[in-house]
Amino acid sequence: MKVDPEIDELLNCFIDGELTTREQAEVQRLLAHDAKIEQRLQQLQKCKMLVGSLPAAEAPVEMAEQVKASLERRTLLGEQSLVFAERSGARHLLVRKVLAAAAMIGLVAVLATTIYTIVAPQEAPPVPVAMEGQTPPGEIEAVESRSGAMEMEFHGRLELKTSDLIAVDAFINRTIKDNSLSGAISPARQQEKSVYSLSCSREGLNLLLADLGGIWEKFDSATLFVETEVFGRPVVVDAVTAMQVAEIVNQESLQRCAEVAKDFALLNNIAQRLPGREILAAIDDRSRSLITLPKPVLTGNQKTTVKPTGHAEDKQKMHLNIVVVGGE
């Protein structure tokens, strides 16, 4: 028999008396007209009857006693666990207190360190005071240690060939005068050759090179010979530029000077051997005109101080022989 779940549900509600009066009337109408529904109703009623007719079981007689005993047991266990909970609670509280105290101490220590760092007077760095003919006691050590690192004596020779020896000579002499290098240079005029033996500070050499850079295009060739103890023989930099010379002499040590000079020598040699050198030279000339060697200038509110003799700067001696050769 095919069962309609909705009819089944209605019939079950009918059996259980869970229908409204209207629904009951509807079911009764269905039952009166459909024998199958009537049959289904009987089947469901028998199911209900069969389950309902199952004998009721009785609980064990000692149920009440067992419940009481169980409650007593639980109460005891509960009390024990309460005592345990209290003890563990007290322990937990103690641990928390100790941890809180440790955290507080740590915090105070950090704060104290921070405050000390901010408030505590710092040792002022020694201020160098420049005095003519005198060196302050604090200065000696600092300068000496610094000069120890910077101590170097550069020896080199710069050979410049030009077709306009007279103009170049005039320019160099004027530059020497302008840069107050008269005391540091000893010019020697020979036939078709001028030799300027320059012994000055790095700063003085830079000033001279900056000015020479302006007329560098008047030189047909420029070769720098860097004397070095490391390599035994001088490093020769052909087709050297004023900027390259400045770069070389401004290195911190003689070894670095020699290394940089070697690099430039290699670079310039490669450049000279490249095809289309004329074009490269033209480009080089144009770029050179754009890049000018920066001339050291005084900026800001700085006051010039007269450096006492025997200072660190004196230990950075630049010995450069500039040989200007005239010719076609």
Next chain:
Amino acid sequence: MTEAANMDIHHRRASNGHINIDDVVLIEQCRQGDSVAMEHLILKYQNRIYNVILKICADPDDAAELTQETFVKIIENLNKFEGRSSFYTWAFRIAVNLTLNYCRRNVKLGFKSLDAELVQHNSQAKWLLRQFLSDDSSPDPAAVAQNKELCEIALESLMKLDDAQRAVVVLRDIEGMNYARIAEVLDIELGTVRSRLSRARSKLRQILEAIL
């Protein structure tokens, strides 16, 4: 209002299952730690609760243990009972929930139903069942209850229903609760009670026919 009239009102209320004045008094006394009242409360409900639990879980020992646990829980939580539903509904909710949770946890029931499938009924039992189910018979419920073999078949068939269906059938056909109360005990919708009960009875009919 006379004392007789009061008694009548109490009786009617009690019969509707909303407020049972005895329960209210017993609960109050239990809350105050009266062990006699507690014993009265247990004795009053123990058989009904045990019977329902047994019909759901099918094992007398487990049923006894679950009944005990139910009462312990009832007494421990009496202070939380607010009286929004009747004590009877509240107590049965605890009992059925404990039992259904136990059934879900315990695979023992699964073995039981497998064992039940292996039960071979003798020809007399089958004949009795056939007679009972035949369309033209009008069996007497009292006679059915007397018949041990039919009762065994009924119990076996009941155990083949799933837990939720069995709980609805037991609460309705054994405990005699109306749909609204079943919904309250099981915490489900009234419509769910109707459909679940309908499916349970339909399945029960199929199980019984399969035995034949």
